[in-house]
Amino acid sequence: MKALVCSAFGPLDELQVQEVAPPVPGEGQVRIQVHACGINFPDILMVQGKYQVRPPLPFFPGGEVAGTISALGAGVAGLAVGQRVMATLFWGGLAEEAIAPVRAIVPIPAQMDLLTAAVFQGGHATSYHALKQRAALRAGEVLLVLGAAGGVGMAAMQIGRALGARVIGVVGSTAKAQALREEGFDELIDLSRDELREAVRSLTDGTGVDVVFDPVGGELFAQACRSARRNGRILIVGFASGQIGQYATNLALLKENALIGVNYQGFFTHEREAVERNFSELMALFARGAVRPRIDRVFSLDRAAEALGAVAGRAVIGKVVVQVGG
Ligand SMILES: NC(=O)c1ccc[n+]([C@@H]2O[C@H](COP(=O)([O-])OP(=O)(O)OC[C@H]3O[C@@H](n4cnc5c(N)ncnc54)[C@H](OP(=O)(O)O)[C@@H]3O)[C@@H](O)[C@H]2O)c1
Known part of the structure; x- marks a missing residue:
């Protein structure tokens, strides 16, 4: 072969x-x-x-x-x-x-083609677990997604919206912002033009976001953590920047924020019942067109x-x- x-x-x-x-x-x-x-x-x-x-x-x-x-x-x-x-x-x-x-x-499932099936789990299953079990994202909350045009980021955008959150995506170029607009996402921060904290402040009337979804790490993580509001949850998903993010723990104390790790492989290995439940919920979202890689x-x-x-x-x-x- x-x-x-x-x-x-x-x-x-x-x-x-x-x-x-x-x-x-x-x-x-x-x-x-x-x-x-x-x-x-x-x-x-x-x-x-x-x-x-x-x-x-x-x-x-x-x-x-x-x-x-x-x-x-x-x-x-x-x-x-x-x-x-x-x-x-x-x-x-x-x-x-x-x-x-x-x-x-x-x-x-019968309604899914093989190309879609080959890209479904890495992005969507990870992001669903992150937002459901780890962040307990609720309808009406504000979700900030870093690396929003990437595999897990775009999945988080779709799932966040399907769960009823208001979703703000962060991308590194105008071309990526444009592509996400074509996918139906209007609230975007384009880091080639915008400053992250200032942009979040103006989009949220100065209050910040409930959940940060971070697959990027590095300096962007440090900035995004400062955009979380009181009782905010910060999901550590990955380090696409190649840098592990640094966190000032006084922020956790002051704003009662929580830093939460996401490890889909660990979840997949140890929590089979929840994995299967997640998968059937995700398939229901896929069947009604709410999520699609x-x-x-x-x-x-x-x-x-x-x-x-x-x-x-x-x-x-x-x-x-x-x-x-x-
Ligand atoms: N925790 C888990 O269970 C789990 C599961 C799956 C994946 N992950 C991790 O999640 C991260 C993202 O995975 P992915 O599949 O979404 O990757 P991806 O499709 O390559 O997306 C990563 C995004 O990060 C942004 N980025 C910022 N700085 C970057 C840099 N220096 N190099 C590359 N990208 C950079 C890019 O967006 P802009 O160009 O717009 O900035 C890119 O769209 C990886 O670290 C992966 O290991 C974790």
């Missing part, structure tokens, strides 16, 4: 598509004939050797796939060859066949390194996906 091979941690342009032996599913695993693999920020960190998990070399990047089951390992029940499934993996998705443990498999570009497997490069270069609005099979 063909796969995108990472032989040494380093730059994305050293990745190569090669012929490799197809993997064999072990006990409690299934093999998926990959139709498409969604690209997420951690895929890039993993290739560069900067992620908290370092795969044994060589490995194939790609942490989110959709396709059909092509083989079942020993002891697998309740799944069938030919079934359409999506799965989140740590790596192995940018390949014609991928292995997933049974607990990572989610059947794809925006696929910016589709790449072939031969150009998968370019797909990773597009995400690394902040050139994506929504998600990119690599179409692997027919």
